[in-house]
Amino acid sequence: MSNLTKSTTVYTLNNGVKIPALGLGTWQSEKGKVGDAVRIALQAGYRHIDGAAIYGNEEEVGNGIVESKVPRDEIFLTTKLWNTKHKEVEKALDESLQRLKVDYVDLYLIHWPVAQDPKTEKEYPDWDYLDTYKxxxxxxxxxxxxxxxxxxNFTPKQIERLLADKDVDVVPVVNQVEAHPLLQQPELLELLKKNNIRIEAYSPLGSTEGSIRDLEDVKKIANDLGITPAQVLISWNIQRGDVVLPKSVTPERIQSNLLTVELPKEVFDQLNDLEKKHGTNRTNVPPFFDFDAN
Ligand SMILES: NC(=O)c1ccc[n+]([C@@H]2O[C@H](COP(=O)([O-])OP(=O)(O)OC[C@H]3O[C@@H](n4cnc5c(N)ncnc54)[C@H](OP(=O)(O)O)[C@@H]3O)[C@@H](O)[C@H]2O)c1
Incomplete structure (x- = not known):
C-alpha cells in the first residue's frame, strides 16, 4: 500500500496568489447532487472548487460552500466567462457572483478563446478574445x-498573441486545458513555463468517457501500488506541477480523489511514456473550436 496522504500542495501564482494544486471539478455535476458534492469536498479537506457559468449549477455550488461552513477566505473559487458573454464581461461576472453568493472569485477565466454573438452563435467580426481579456x-x-x-483552452499561438499585445500587462496566471498522460501538450507546457503561467489540468481522469482511467497500464500501476487509477492520474498531474481538477459527485470518490502519493520515478516515467505508446487522446472537442486551426 502506497503512502497516500491528503493533498496539501499549494502553488504560488505569478501574481502572488496561492492556489491549492487539487480542486473539485463541477462540469456535468447535476443539480440536486452538486451542492452536496461541494459541501462534502470542503468538509473532507478540499480548498479549491472549479466552476463555470455554463455549467448551470453555480447557485447550488454556492449553497454547498455556505453549508460546508468553511470560511470563504479559506476557499479558492474559480468561475468562467461563457463564449456568448464576451461583450459584457462585468455583467456576466456580477451574475456569477450573485449565483455563487460571494463578493469575489479567486480566479476568473475566459472559458474559450471564442467570442460568439448570442443571437447567431457566430463569432463576432469586430471583437475577439484579446478585447475580452482587456x-x-x-x-x-x-x-x-x-x-x-x-x-x-488557449493554444500556444493564442497565448503568444495575447502576451505580445501592447495593452496586455497582466500575464494570465493559468491556462486551463485538458491534460493527462494521453494529452501532455509539451509545446504548450514549455511556453507556459517560460512565462510563469500554470497549467490547470481538466478531464484528468478522461472525463465521462473514462478512456484514461480504464487503460490497462494505469489499472496495473494502480493495482501494484494498492491505490485507485484516479489516484494514480491525479498524483501524476501534481507531480508534473499542474493544478488538477477531478470531478465527482460520488461521496467516496470525492474523498479518495483527495488522497495522493509521490509516484516512484519509474512509475512517473511509465506514465510519461503512455502517449508514445497509445497516441494522444483528446476527450473534449466542442463543435465551435478547432484546436489545429488556431
Ligand atoms: N475549461 C474547460 O473547458 C473545461 C472542460 C472540461 C472540464 N473542465 C473542468 O475540469 C473538471 C474535470 O473534468 P471532467 O469533469 O471533464 O472529467 P474528469 O474529472 O476527468 O472525470 C469525471 C468523471 O470521472 C468519474 N470519476 C471521478 N472520480 C472517479 C474515481 N475515483 N473512480 C472512477 N470514476 C471517477 C466521475 O463520475 P461521478 O461524478 O459519477 O463520480 C465522472 O464521470 C470539470 O468538472 C470542470 O470543472 C473544464
Missing amino acids: ELQKIYKNTKKIRAIGVS
Whole structure:
C-alpha cells in the first residue's frame, strides 16, 4: 500500500496568489447532487472548487460552500466567462457572483478563446478574445471582484498573441486545458513555463468517457501500488506541477480523489511514456473550436 496522504500542495501564482494544486471539478455535476458534492469536498479537506457559468449549477455550488461552513477566505473559487458573454464581461461576472453568493472569485477565466454573438452563435467580426481579456484586466485592476485572471483552452499561438499585445500587462496566471498522460501538450507546457503561467489540468481522469482511467497500464500501476487509477492520474498531474481538477459527485470518490502519493520515478516515467505508446487522446472537442486551426 502506497503512502497516500491528503493533498496539501499549494502553488504560488505569478501574481502572488496561492492556489491549492487539487480542486473539485463541477462540469456535468447535476443539480440536486452538486451542492452536496461541494459541501462534502470542503468538509473532507478540499480548498479549491472549479466552476463555470455554463455549467448551470453555480447557485447550488454556492449553497454547498455556505453549508460546508468553511470560511470563504479559506476557499479558492474559480468561475468562467461563457463564449456568448464576451461583450459584457462585468455583467456576466456580477451574475456569477450573485449565483455563487460571494463578493469575489479567486480566479476568473475566459472559458474559450471564442467570442460568439448570442443571437447567431457566430463569432463576432469586430471583437475577439484579446478585447475580452482587456476587459478582465480592467476589472482585475479596478475592483476587488477577482483575485486573479486567466484563460482556458488557449493554444500556444493564442497565448503568444495575447502576451505580445501592447495593452496586455497582466500575464494570465493559468491556462486551463485538458491534460493527462494521453494529452501532455509539451509545446504548450514549455511556453507556459517560460512565462510563469500554470497549467490547470481538466478531464484528468478522461472525463465521462473514462478512456484514461480504464487503460490497462494505469489499472496495473494502480493495482501494484494498492491505490485507485484516479489516484494514480491525479498524483501524476501534481507531480508534473499542474493544478488538477477531478470531478465527482460520488461521496467516496470525492474523498479518495483527495488522497495522493509521490509516484516512484519509474512509475512517473511509465506514465510519461503512455502517449508514445497509445497516441494522444483528446476527450473534449466542442463543435465551435478547432484546436489545429488556431
Ligand atoms: N475549461 C474547460 O473547458 C473545461 C472542460 C472540461 C472540464 N473542465 C473542468 O475540469 C473538471 C474535470 O473534468 P471532467 O469533469 O471533464 O472529467 P474528469 O474529472 O476527468 O472525470 C469525471 C468523471 O470521472 C468519474 N470519476 C471521478 N472520480 C472517479 C474515481 N475515483 N473512480 C472512477 N470514476 C471517477 C466521475 O463520475 P461521478 O461524478 O459519477 O463520480 C465522472 O464521470 C470539470 O468538472 C470542470 O470543472 C473544464
